Amino acid sequence: MEFREERITxxxxxxxxxxxxxxxxxxxxxxxxxxxxxxxxxREAASNPCREGSYVYGRDGxxxxxxxxxxxxxLEHGARAVAFASGMGAAAAAIMATCQSGSHVICMRDVxxxxxxxxxxxxxPRFGMTxxxxxxxxxxxxxxAIKKPGSSLVILESPATFVFRVVDLTxxxxxAHRYGVKTYVDNTCLTPLFQKPLDMGIDISMHTISKYxxxxxxLIGGVLVSKDEELMxxxxxxxxxxxxxxxxxxxxxxxxxxxRTLPVRIMEHQRTGMAVAxxxxxxxxxxxxxxxxxxxxxxADLIRKQQKGHTSxxxxxxxxxxxAAVAFINRLRLFEKGCSWGGYESLALVPLYAAKExxxxxxxxxxxxxxxxxxxxxxxxxxxxxxxxxxxx
Ligand SMILES: *Cc1c(COP(=O)(O)O)cnc(C)c1O
Numbered sequence: 001m002e003f004r005e006e007r008i009t010x011x012x013x014x015x016x017x018x019x020x021x022x023x024x025x026x027x028x029x030x031x032x033x034x035x036x037x038x039x040x041x042x043r044e045a046a047s048n049p050c051r052e053g054s055y056v057y058g059r060d061g062x063x064x065x066x067x068x069x070x071x072x073x074x075l076e077h078g079a080r081a082v083a084f085a086s087g088m089g090a091a092a093a094a095i096m097a098t099c100q101s102g103s104h105v106i107c108m109r110d111v112x113x114x115x116x117x118x119x120x121x122x123x124x125p126r127f128g129m130t131x132x133x134x135x136x137x138x139x140x141x142x143x144x145a146i147k148k149p150g151s152s153l154v155i156l157e158s159p160a161t162f163v164f165r166v167v168d169l170t171x172x173x174x175x176a177h178r179y180g181v182k183t184y185v186d187n188t189c190l191t192p193l194f195q196k197p198l199d200m201g202i203d204i205s206m207h208t209i210s211k212y213x214x215x216x217x218x219l220i221g222g223v224l225v226s227k228d229e230e231l232m233x234x235x236x237x238x239x240x241x242x243x244x245x246x247x248x249x250x251x252x253x254x255x256x257x258x259x260r261t262l263p264v265r266i267m268e269h270q271r272t273g274m275a276v277a278x279x280x281x282x283x284x285x286x287x288x289x290x291x292x293x294x295x296x297x298x299x300a301d302l303i304r305k306q307q308k309g310h311t312s313x314x315x316x317x318x319x320x321x322x323x324a325a326v327a328f329i330n331r332l333r334l335f336e337k338g339c340s341w342g343g344y345e346s347l348a349l350v351p352l353y354a355a356k357e358x359x360x361x362x363x364x365x366x367x368x369x370x371x372x373x374x375x376x377x378x379x380x381x382x383x384x385x386x387x388x389x390x391x392x393x
Contacts, residue, residue: 002309003193003263006075010259014070026067028253032058049241050233058249060241065252069223071259072213075192076205078225080232082240083247083255087188087208090222091115093244094204095153097235098182101127103152106145108136108167109362110160112186135362136167139175146179156202157186158195158306161313161371162351163363164290166299169306173201188212188342193266194309198227209247211342212311215258215265218343219251266311268376273312275379276372276386280316285390287366288317312374313341315351317366320393325350325368331389334377341373346382348372 020026034055036042042056049060065083073081084090095118099105105119123129132145136156146154154176158166169185176183184204185197191212197205207213209221226232240246247255270293277291292303293310318325329337335348349371352360360367374382 002267006193007263009071009074010262013074014067026064026253026256028249029063030249031062050236059246060236062246062249062252064249064256065247068209068247068252068255068259071256072192072207072223073225076187076198076225077196077227078198078205078232079227079229081223081225082232082235083209083252084222084224084240085245085247085251086220087112087206087210087222088114088118089244090206090208090224091186092118093235093239094184094206094224095119095123095155096239096244097231098184098204099123099127099129099152102129102150103127104130104132104148104150105153105155106132106134106142106151106181107155108157108160109133109359110162110165111155111157112161115155115186136172137165139168139171142172143175146176146181151179151181154181154183155186156184157189158197159189159292161189161315162290162369163315163365164292164297164313166292166302166306168302169197169200169202173203177201189311189313190307190309191262191266191311193263194311195307198225200306203228203231208342209251209255209258210340212266212269213258213262214255214342215262216254216343217340217345219254219258221247221251221255223247265376266309269312269374270309272374272376272379272382273310273314276312276374276382277314279383280314280386283390285319285393286316287319290315290317290365313371314374315365315369315371317369318393320368322350322353322366322368324393325366325370326353328389328393329370331392332385333388334382334385335372344376346373346375346377346385 045054046056048054069081119131134141173183182203185202187205188208205225207223274293280286280289291314329348335346338347351371352367352369
């Protein structure tokens, strides 16, 4: 049975029926503060903002948010999780909590683009930080970068969602720790079910709750998890309290509801993703398919070592120029044109359409690369949709 331990966490951890009048679904705590009979008790609670079960003000902590955090921490084998109002809020919080003015950051070239924009257009000009971009697949290149004075953080994403390149999390964590540098990985794509970066020595794992965890395209949120409880507590009492912003209670409740069905949704996504990717590799008009589940993936051995499965995100290169790729996705009826992914609805984009030449060169991909997200409409329906778009070529 897949996800034996995780299914118990998802269905039971932190639900605590007896605390909430035996309600099978815990309530949404839509309160901005918690009150006390005695000033001394209030002061006691306020002096321990990171203590579990200690609530004073909604910007520091909220019981519904904390239920979600407890489930995510357990799923990732972390000590503590901290939830934010967005995935970008979580990413920025991790950078702000581990870096200072003048810090040097080592970042993978194909991480989520807004993280690079935050580094390049904010951290560098405002805080005098420096960034070295690396492939993540060359440990010598990584070591040269890590050795720089002031190196504080390595930023990774595996797989990264253009050509689904993976990086060796265990080896990079070992190398970074040798130089006292912290490591961060965006684990959104695989969910806590298919990859546990903290068990591979990574310091901070991040998820956008807006994607597979929420699962219904109805919320924005993010979360950081670590085995380092002290680091997470410092994030709660500084970065999150002052500006990175806590997840809203209603969003936390929706995220818990989404999480309940994650194991069954993710298995369906994996089945559909595999079937669609394999069908595409056999299609005469397809040049290349990038999907971690294919035996032909150039990093298949590493993928087998660190991933427990594959989701339903992939990219495909057709024998077509960028405008023909756009015309192709415009002929798709079930795959809507939109960013994001992880919900029930299938999506298609041409993400490199306006990318810089150097980025295209690094990815060794066509400008007309199509990213496909397979939702829950069913494999046969999605294949039919793709087939009719191919017929129009
Ligand atoms: C969407 C996404 C983010 C950002 O999350 P938001 O909740 O939209 O801020 C970060 N990383 C990855 C891989 C994403 O897909």
